[in-house]
Amino acid sequence: MAATAAAAATAGGFLNLAPSRVPITSPYCPLFGTSYGWSSRRQLRLCPLLAASSVAAGEASYTEPEEALLEALVGVQGRGRAVAPRQLQEVESAVQNLEALEGVPDPTNSSLIEGSWKLIFTTRPGTASPIQRTFVGVDSFSVFQEVYLRTDDPRVVNVVKFSETVGELAVQAEATIKDGKRILFCFDRAAFTFKFLPFKVPYPVPFRLLGDEAKGWLDTTYLSRSGNIRISRGNKTCLYFISFPKQHVVQGTTFVLQKSADPRQMLLSAISAGTGVKEVIEDLASSRTGVEADLNTLAGEWQLLWASETEDGSWSSVTSAGFKDFQTIKEDGQVKNLVNPFPGVSLSARGNICKSGNSNTFRVSMNEGAAQVGGVQFPMDTRGEFVMEILYIDNKIRISRLNQHELVHLRIVSRT
Numbered sequence: 001m002a003a004t005a006a007a008a009a010t011a012g013g014f015l016n017l018a019p020s021r022v023p024i025t026s027p028y029c030p031l032f033g034t035s036y037g038w039s040s041r042r043q044l045r046l047c048p049l050l051a052a053s054s055v056a057a058g059e060a061s062y063t064e065p066e067e068a069l070l071e072a073l074v075g076v077q078g079r080g081r082a083v084a085p086r087q088l089q090e091v092e093s094a095v096q097n098l099e100a101l102e103g104v105p106d107p108t109n110s111s112l113i114e115g116s117w118k119l120i121f122t123t124r125p126g127t128a129s130p131i132q133r134t135f136v137g138v139d140s141f142s143v144f145q146e147v148y149l150r151t152d153d154p155r156v157v158n159v160v161k162f163s164e165t166v167g168e169l170a171v172q173a174e175a176t177i178k179d180g181k182r183i184l185f186c187f188d189r190a191a192f193t194f195k196f197l198p199f200k201v202p203y204p205v206p207f208r209l210l211g212d213e214a215k216g217w218l219d220t221t222y223l224s225r226s227g228n229i230r231i232s233r234g235n236k237t238c239l240y241f242i243s244f245p246k247q248h249v250v251q252g253t254t255f256v257l258q259k260s261a262d263p264r265q266m267l268l269s270a271i272s273a274g275t276g277v278k279e280v281i282e283d284l285a286s287s288r289t290g291v292e293a294d295l296n297t298l299a300g301e302w303q304l305l306w307a308s309e310t311e312d313g314s315w316s317s318v319t320s321a322g323f324k325d326f327q328t329i330k331e332d333g334q335v336k337n338l339v340n341p342f343p344g345v346s347l348s349a350r351g352n353i354c355k356s357g358n359s360n361t362f363r364v365s366m367n368e369g370a371a372q373v374g375g376v377q378f379p380m381d382t383r384g385e386f387v388m389e390i391l392y393i394d395n396k397i398r399i400s401r402l403n404q405h406e407l408v409h410l411r412i413v414s415r416t
Contacts, residue, residue: 061226065101069094069229070262074396075410076121083121087413091121095256098222098231106180107220112227114150117257119143120265145257149177156185156218167194169203178217187214221254231256263287264397271306271408278308281399281406285391293360293390298353299331302398302409309405315339319347320366320382321402327409329353335364337382346372349382360390364402 062070072090076083083091104110119142146157154175161168169192173185187210190203207214222231233254261269263284270276291297303326318324322337329335333354339347351366369382391406392399398409 062224062228065094065097066224066229069098069256070265071396073121074262074264074268075413084413095231095254098229101222104223104225104227107223107230108149108177108183109180110223110227111150112223112225113147113220113230115147115259117145117147117230117259118261119145120256120258147175147183149175149183156183165195167192167196169193171203173214181219181221183218183220185216185218228259229256230258263289264394267397267408268305268410277306277408278406281391281408284397285399287392289392289394291394293362293393294355295329295331295333295353297393297395298329298362298390298398300329301412302327302329303412304407305410306408307405308407315341315347316349316369316380316382317384319349319369319380320384321386321405322349323405323407326412335366337366344374347380347382348372349380349384351384353388356387362388362390364388 069091072087072094076087076091104112107113141163142161144159144161146155146159148155148157154177156173156175158171158173159168169190171187171190173187176184178184187205187207189207190205192201192203194201216235218232218234220230220232222229224230231254258265263280267277267280267284270280304322304324307323319337319339324339324341326338327335328338333352335351335353337349341347347369348371349366349369351364351368353362353364355361356363364386366382366384366386369380370377371380386403389401390398391401396411398407398411400407400409
């Protein structure tokens with residue numbers, strides 16, 4: 001795990017390694033000590049301007065093009081490892097649109113670039129190593145980048161956070177501002193911080209022996225005026241956000257980072273980490289930022305991401321209630337639940353859904369079901385009556401309560 005994490009921490013447009021893809025939870029800024037076991041460094045001292053540059057969660061505002069980027073990213077699972085081509089095109093277009101606009105001029109001279117930036121998304125180029133490909137599938141890891149340019153020791157720091165109980169790896173680089181857009185850097189030290197050890201563990205990377213391989217540059221091509229979204233391009237074949245096909249690459253690889261996450265991103269991150277889901281659901285449901293639920297907004301294909309409790313009944317009851325896998329709702333009220341309990345085996349339940357009164361409550365009646373094993377299909381009793389309350393819904397996320405079970409669904413985007 002240590003070697004894998006180290007490889008990921010030095011990614012992000014810095015060293016010539018493959019990209020990392022991990023979900024990001026909350027901002028976290030470790031205070032690095034004065035020594036990593038082989039050389040002493042001055043501790044970072046932030047200037048007073050940084051206090052005003054941080055963006056508190058829930059206070060960020062976005063322009064319409066920025067909203068388009070965030071909207072394109074919602075529902076991208078596996079940090080882009082299996083993103084649909086259509087959705088990747090939406091993300092690419094949103095990134096290019098923002099780069100064509102005028103954000104903060106001379107971003108490296110702005111205090112808004114300072115602070116901790118969370119990884120949102122990254123793709124995997126064909127040169128990715130097996131270790132990198134393995135690492136990006138670890139949903140419980142978090143990766144973010146810290147930029148501190150207005151200190152007596154300017155630095156860019158890549159951090160891989162394993163968990164709240166295990167610790168983290170921090171890979172640091174000396175940073176220099178070349179001009180209004182470009183940062184020059186050179187990695188010089190890395191260390192593990194484990195919760196169960198009272199000292200840091202140096203990572204044995206001979207940065208000084210790497211020469212130019214430890215050096216790089218990073219251009220900020222867009223910095224939002226709210227200080228919450230940053231798009232950058234670097235000269236390495238790895239990144240923190242997205243790598244376009246070679247024919248689209250302009251000035252190296254590209255990545256986007258964010259300081260305070262969209263509430264929906266926070267929900268998906270909490271589901272990936274397996275902690276704090278109910279708290280995020282409560283915040284999102286109480287925000288009243290969704291839309292009114294009707295059959296038109298419910299219509300579509302949905303994938304179940306999370307359920308507050310696992311149904312202990314038979315597979316027929318699980319299929320009837322839709323406590324697993326996929327659900328399709330049509331505008332005429334037809335509903336189908338599909339469960340794939342084992343390879344080559346699928347269970348389905350069909351019924352109807354209708355709105356109950358003027359509230360966001362619906363009645364669901366499942367009438368028939370079937371089990372299919374290979375090419376053989378036979379009927380299955382999946383009859384059931386349910387009451388579904390929509391707590392939150394938009395064009396990407398649906399949060400509902402079904403017979404006291406809270407469910408989170410993600411709308412499935414076409415793969416074409």
